[in-house]
Amino acid sequence: MNQGDGTFAAPVAYSNSASGQTAGIAFGDANGDGTLDILSNGAAGRYLFYFRGNGNGTFASGVQSTAAATTATNSALGVVAGDFNGDGKLDAYILVTTASGGVRPMTGNGNGGFTSGTVVTTGASPGLNAIATADMDADGYADLILTNRGSGTVTVVPNGL
Template identity: 35%
Template sequence: MTFRMFSLFVGFVGYALVARPHLPAADDPIFIESSAATGLAFTHVNGATGNYYLPEMMGAGVALFDYDNDGDLDVFLVQGGALPSSEREAPTSRLFRNDLTIGADGRRTLHFTDVTERSGAGVRGYGMGAAVGDYDNDGYLDLLVTSFGSIALLHNNGNGTFTDVTRQAGISDSAWSTSAAFFDYDRDGYLDLFVARYVDFTAAANKLCNDPVGTRDYCSPRVYRPVPARLFRNDGRGHFVDVTAAAGVSKAYGAGLGVAVGDYNGDGWLDAYVANDGTPNQLWLNRHDGTFVDEGPLSGAALNSEGNPEGSMGIASGDFDLDGDEDLFVTNI
């Protein structure tokens, strides 16, 4: 099994090359905003109250995946919340089922139905990102949600519903997780899990920071201690084993915001690239023995052209120049 999946903290990004017979006129719209018309009613809540809590600066992710195996992509939108968090008052993330119809004339009508409550996918917490993958090989895509202070693994039951199996799966985490990726790094046929994490922040220990002219502002992530990423090996029985230290992934880390997976050196084994906010990025090359080595500095993928770390965030991975190897697109602030 060679299935691989990546997701980004700030959203789910796909890439494609599309052949078009002609370019539209300059004043013709290429994209039309149609969320309201198609039933995608959603407002992200960051819960800002004037206390300048660091998570309030963050947007949240989205996952496009066919959870009901009907051939079209459904939409999962990650929700924020309030800090300090109050699960009773906080809104939940939302799952929208794609009810695409195709008429006899071939015309497509796109509509989404909010199935959050009936599906059990309404994750609460200050959400950050999402990743999807069939971790138990039952033919249905499962869903993982990263959050400030928690993580949630939702098992797809195959009947339109999900069950929270976070604790049973062994991946509970109270740290600030941001991005995640399912990938089969040991090639045993089961998807393993890489979770990027940010900094050691709590609302109770919120620091006071000012901008250059002395006005209260959000702190830089450099004010807080970064938290190492975690690597979980899938044991094939619905459970994950934390192999972060054994795999060497804890040897280098920063304030992680994005992770992408791909075979970056073309050796047939999946690697992982981590985008860090204000600290060098890591390129974890797979050594085929269950361990990884960070080749970010030697590969030129850790710093910018001036030798400085960027405020790296989202990542897209793919062969954009069609030369047969994986390239990286990294957003920076």
């Protein structure tokens, strides 16, 4: 944790419930308790993991989402979090490898669990390599921002997918 003087405390590693590397990280209150939680997607395991925040800078070990975030033919590259469907619960989008740029919505249930949606392709070719979210058009809704691998372009998806 940041010590407030430009230094940090010793790092603490938190494990997830599956082996393999993680490829993305996002933050938000996934269980509605008012504390910051961590979301991470597994590149090899292809899952979304929820690390419950304890409110004191520590976190519980990662719990796998309720459904596989990608299929065996896809790898997860990144994750963003926000209330994308307007229900007041934290949702996520996972960037997955597809030839035409895929993202998978993960709908939050408000207690730290997520339901996996179908991969949506964006048409970006040869695929995507980064994902971010912000309200780019100031309409009060989160937009997705995607970088396209190989083409040097950025795709903005207004109001999510």
